[in-house]
Amino acid sequence: MNRPQQGGLAGGTGLFNTRQQTRKRMGSAFAVLCFLATAVGIVFLAVLLIDIVRDGAGRLSSAFLSGMPSRFPARAGIKPALVGSLWTLGITALVSFPLGVGTAIWLEEYAPNNRFTRLIQTNIANLAGVPSIVYGILGLAVFVRLFAFGECVLAGALTLALLILPVIIISSQEAIRAVPNSIRLGAYALGATRWETIRDQVLPLALPGVLTGTILALSRAVGEAAPLIMIGALAFVPFVPKTPLDEFTVIPIQIFDWINRPQAGFHEVAAAASIVLLIALLTLNGTAILLRNRFSRKR
């Protein structure tokens, strides 16, 4: 360790003070700080989970999942909100995924690097930061009023699709940009067209990253209440939406409604609904990870 310096520049100039101890301690301290940062998040998540499970686990049952809302907490069920959330999620995914990935491909692979492209790029980044309630106002004006869809699942899903589009675009762009250029050149050198290069080489490599970004964005959409309240999703829906043009509610709005009621029983119902929402999110993310691993393993 503290061997005297030898050899090298004529026995060493002796001008180095290597401070081994200090440097190692700094390294350990940094690791501890990073661990603490992780721990903060985990602790809060655990507290939240324990809290809602303690409040709501007793209310979870098949009757709760298949029941309609009610004035009486003991009879209240979540079926309309659950089905509403699934409808919304499905349509949002169908709309936002192709639009988002298509935009990302165009921006990364086709668009010339000029002022117009940079303008679009900057605006997409800005749109990712616009509060969701503003998207709600837009959805109300465009989908509900202008297109006259009414206060329905379709209007809500399209609004959420717009909301998460910037996030999908940006994360897909990152994934596409991470594909080494040598892969593109290799394909071109074999006589591949740009479309073949993108289809057969770039997209398969980018897909895991694209899927991760999309799923994270969809998870956010599932948890949104504000923009849907804005476009007129109802708080009390005693029926299950059957088509995209039906009126609807979603789990976060249902939770919000229940929590606002004075009866203590509804707070338990709200906690139970939160558990359902969390399980839905977990399933969604789990599916995404499975999908991603399958695509990654094929290589």
Add this chain to the structure above:
Amino acid sequence: MPSIMQPPGEIELEAKELSVYYGSSHAVKGVSIGIPDRKVVAFIGPSGCGKSTLLRCFNRMNDLIPGARIEGQALFQGDDLYAPGVDAVEVRRRIGMVFQKPNPFPKSIYDNVAFGPRINGYRGKMDELVERSLRHAALWEEVKDRLDSSALALSGGQQQRLCIARALAVEPEVLLMDEPASALDPIATQKIEDLIYELKQNYTVVIVTHNMQQAARVSDYTAFLYMGDLIEYGPTQQLFTNPREEQTEAYITGRFG
């Protein structure tokens, strides 16, 4: 006056007063050179002399670099590669390329070789073509039992031979190699060099290299470029033992570069 050989035999590739600009920088300055059919020609010169840029003109890979501009002519079997109506995609199928760093696709060994033939509508038996290409690239014996495993699991030298097999699979007439062995160890390098020697039976090979011993070992003719100019071009033996230009001599004896 630089001494530029007029090579004997049929000319496969030719540059006439070819200049390449990247934005405002003049990377290749009015180079004229003829590359004979089924010979190996080496481009040597210090970094930034324009040898890779000149090479990429012959399969229009410079098209992919934003801001690259070309003047003069690049001919393949007498036809202008940059004439209107010439499809760069078809040019690249007939004039293949191997890059400095092995760049196999992150797919199976088989799919790496089969990708080019598939997109180019190959109608023969794919398995046979894949085997033939891998044999030509002297890789078949090493990979024949694991064609389905990932190309990324191969060593660097094997990956580079896979890239050569992949290039051969679309049945090109010319193979352009941009420092194909510079990222490889000496044993892998020797395999690539042996392979180049084999390849000239059927293909015209143009190789860019930093390594003068390599140029001397594998090539029939050598071109020395310096700062975008073609300084000297002649039979390899003569250029290395009896260079006519002072700059060539200075470079090959290691006085600069």
